[in-house]
Amino acid sequence: MKRILINRELCQGCRNCQLACMAEHTEAKSVLMLDLEDPANQARNFVEADLDGRPVPLLCRHCDDPACATACMSGALRKNPDTGLVEHDRVKCAGCWMCVMSCPYGLIRPDQLAGRTAVKCDFCVTRPMPRCVEACPTGAITLIELESKGRLTKAGLPGQSLAREVEM
Numbered sequence: 001m002k003r004i005l006i007n008r009e010l011c012q013g014c015r016n017c018q019l020a021c022m023a024e025h026t027e028a029k030s031v032l033m034l035d036l037e038d039p040a041n042q043a044r045n046f047v048e049a050d051l052d053g054r055p056v057p058l059l060c061r062h063c064d065d066p067a068c069a070t071a072c073m074s075g076a077l078r079k080n081p082d083t084g085l086v087e088h089d090r091v092k093c094a095g096c097w098m099c100v101m102s103c104p105y106g107l108i109r110p111d112q113l114a115g116r117t118a119v120k121c122d123f124c125v126t127r128p129m130p131r132c133v134e135a136c137p138t139g140a141i142t143l144i145e146l147e148s149k150g151r152l153t154k155a156g157l158p159g160q161s162l163a164r165e166v167e168m
């Protein structure tokens with residue numbers, strides 16, 4: 001199972017990961033052509049400052065017991081048993097925002113263009129690697145492989161420490 005590992009000590013707060021996420025969800029998929037004022041361009045990941053002003057990358061954890069899916073009454077959110085990813089079906093989404101209120105990390109949000117469906121990380125499933133991972137210049141977010149719940153088999157970068165953020 002693939003997961004994203006966060007090492008916040010390496011984050012420089014450049015927001016390349018956010019821009020990459022926004023670009024990946026546009027037709028052109030280009031950061032250079034990204035219109036930051038267009039509400040249709042919406043990131044699924046965020047970089048916020050902690051109480052000391054240090055940047056913290058925030059990405060969906062594809063939780064083992066996802067509160068967003070438990071709260072969803074329309075069946076739009078489900079944990080895929082094969083990939084372990086928490087998937088969102090926009091067609092089934094009723095836009096009730098129960099998931100938005102339930103996610104403890106604030107990582108599923110209303111669609112800021114139409115405000116009708118929720119928007120969350122889709123792990124860039126059509127790509128070999130999530131675009132945010134590819135875009136991070138410091139290795140603060142990397143792709144890892146887990147053999148089973150919580151067990152790391154292969155880190156994305158040599159010497160990378162297991163951050164507390166790994167929660168599977």
Ligand code: SF4
Nearest residue numbers: 060061062063068103
């Ligand atoms: S949106 Fe929130 S609750 Fe749902 S899987 Fe992601 S981190 Fe977990």
Ligand code: SF4
Nearest residue numbers: 011012014015017136
């Ligand atoms: S791209 Fe990497 S270094 Fe830049 S804000 Fe995102 S996680 Fe931090």
